[in-house]
Amino acid sequence: MDLSLLIAVLIVGALGLVFGLILAIASKLFAVKKDPMVEEIINALPGANCGACGYSGCEAYAEAVAAGECDINLCTVGGEACSKELEAITGRTAGEGKRMVARVLCGGTLNNRKKDYDYSGIETCIDANLLYGGDNACTYGCLGMGDCMKACPFGAITMIDGVAFIMEDKCKSCEICVGVCPKNIIEMVPEDAAVTIVCSNHDKGGVAMKGCKVACIGCGKCVKECPVDAITVENFLAKIDYDKCINCGKCIKVCPTGAILRYNKKKKKIVKKSKPAEEA
Amino acid sequence: MKQIIFVIMGTILVENFVLQKFLGVCPFLGVSKKMDSAVGMSGAVVFVMTLASAVTWAVNEYLLIPNELEFLRTISFILVVAALVQFVEIILKRFIKPLYKSLGIYLPLITTNCAVLGVALLNIQRTYGFGMSVLYGFSAGLSFTVALILFSGIRERLETADVPEAFKGLPIALISAAFLSLAFMGFQGLFAF
Numbered sequence: 001m002d003l004s005l006l007i008a009v010l011i012v013g014a015l016g017l018v019f020g021l022i023l024a025i026a027s028k029l030f031a032v033k034k035d036p037m038v039e040e041i042i043n044a045l046p047g048a049n050c051g052a053c054g055y056s057g058c059e060a061y062a063e064a065v066a067a068g069e070c071d072i073n074l075c076t077v078g079g080e081a082c083s084k085e086l087e088a089i090t091g092r093t094a095g096e097g098k099r100m101v102a103r104v105l106c107g108g109t110l111n112n113r114k115k116d117y118d119y120s121g122i123e124t125c126i127d128a129n130l131l132y133g134g135d136n137a138c139t140y141g142c143l144g145m146g147d148c149m150k151a152c153p154f155g156a157i158t159m160i161d162g163v164a165f166i167m168e169d170k171c172k173s174c175e176i177c178v179g180v181c182p183k184n185i186i187e188m189v190p191e192d193a194a195v196t197i198v199c200s201n202h203d204k205g206g207v208a209m210k211g212c213k214v215a216c217i218g219c220g221k222c223v224k225e226c227p228v229d230a231i232t233v234e235n236f237l238a239k240i241d242y243d244k245c246i247n248c249g250k251c252i253k254v255c256p257t258g259a260i261l262r263y264n265k266k267k268k269k270i271v272k273k274s275k276p277a278e279e280a
Numbered sequence: 281m282k283q284i285i286f287v288i289m290g291t292i293l294v295e296n297f298v299l300q301k302f303l304g305v306c307p308f309l310g311v312s313k314k315m316d317s318a319v320g321m322s323g324a325v326v327f328v329m330t331l332a333s334a335v336t337w338a339v340n341e342y343l344l345i346p347n348e349l350e351f352l353r354t355i356s357f358i359l360v361v362a363a364l365v366q367f368v369e370i371i372l373k374r375f376i377k378p379l380y381k382s383l384g385i386y387l388p389l390i391t392t393n394c395a396v397l398g399v400a401l402l403n404i405q406r407t408y409g410f411g412m413s414v415l416y417g418f419s420a421g422l423s424f425t426v427a428l429i430l431f432s433g434i435r436e437r438l439e440t441a442d443v444p445e446a447f448k449g450l451p452i453a454l455i456s457a458a459f460l461s462l463a464f465m466g467f468q469g470l471f472a473f
Contacts, residue, residue, distance in 0.1 A: 004347075004348070004349075007347050007349070008347075008349050008352055011343055011344075011347060011349060011352070011356075012352060012355065012356055012359070015339070015343070015356055015359055015360075016359060019359065019360070019362075019363035020363075022363065022367070023363060023366050023367060023370070026367055026370050026371075027370050030370050030371060030373075030374040030375075031374075032373055032374055
């Protein structure tokens with residue numbers, strides 16, 4: 001009786017020991033080498049897991065940085081402070097990254113735009129968009145249900161008069177709103193780009209005007225007025241090349257519909273880009 | 281050859297571990313939300329079940345029976361299963377990191393997956409030989425795979441379906457699992473093995 005008890009204990013114990021040994025060997029053999037730097041980098045990152053850096057999350061980005069596979073200034077949420085920290089950790093220098101902000105390219109506020117029908121479905125842009133592209137007469141414009149507002153992890157978006165507005169001081173350029181918008185009217189622009197064409201309508205002038213008072217009609221006046229040839233008209237929509245634009249604002253004055261607006265009024269003087277050769 | 285096919289098909293259709301024996305329901309509901317993690321989980325379960333059948337058969341035949349310790353069957357089998365799961369975890373962590381992450385807590389939970397223990401105990405109960413045990417373990421894993429993949433396909437569709445508010449999420453999943461199980465009862469008596 002005593003012996004059988006002993007045997008039972010011994011056998012189960014031996015089994016456990018054998019399995020334990022096998023596991024110990026396996027864990028040594030297949031150990032995952034973890035770079036201590038990765039841990040440090042993860043702590044320095046904001047941890048928003050937004051994916052703006054192009055990696056699937058902060059951890060993946062940290063691994064890429066530790067492995068030296070990418071630049072250390074890709075985290076737009078952490079911005080400059082974050083790249084500084086990464087500089088300290090990795091000993092590499094971060095390139096100068098221009099801060100980008102998201103901007104909604106639509107000025108079709110409730111009193112500017114016309115409605116095709118009364119939408120009374122689910123209050124999200126993506127659902128409204130399914131029904132003939134939404135209730136706006138302009139099929140390009142902001143639907144105003146605030147999908148981007150709900151998606152923004154930083155609370156940088158509000159709805160003003162039925163159009164999404166991005167508070168650029170709060171924007172961390174994670175580009176989540178860009179992907180959420182079913183109309184694709186949110187664009188990433190350099191923070192110091194003050195003059196923006198606030199319209200995404202590619203319809204011919206007359207059609208565009210029927211849907212919205214402040215639509216770009218593709219008349220090309222701004223193109224002629226621009227001293228640095230920064231504006232082009234493609235498919236009845238003017239587009240500004242922010243690399244060329246000097247924020248002079250001449251196009252704003254000539255635009256017949258008022259589709260061009262100035263942003264960052266306060267910052268205008270501070271963030272002026274490289275001086276224009278001469279305002280011809 | 282004929283018998284091999286009979287065992288595999290019989291285990292998958294007639295005696296499906298999840299849908300007929302109601303074993304391993306926790307991961308069946310837990311990991312079926314996404315098709316890719318369902319496939320990964322199934323792979324891990326097939327691996328663990330096949331190996332567990334082989335090892336537990338050997339443990340039973342050469343350790344427990346000669347020493348008349350059959351009463352220790354359950355605990356020593358759990359020991360085997362736990363060790364195997366740990367082993368799989370180490371391997372996955374090293375070689376298929378994304379899968380390791382997407383399986384999350386359900387990977388260690390295979391340890392307590394009653395389907396694995398169930399197949400080991402059934403092998404003994406039915407007095408299968410070594411080859412038959414391994415085959416049965418493998419086909420039991422396959423039956424889990426079939427159930428999980430079918431169900432995750434259904435659940436991916438349920439995501440976009442117009443489900444009444446009160447049934448959204450888990451309730452409708454449980455109901456569809458029940459229907460799936462009912463449907464599999466149609467295979468009852470297809471053939472005997």
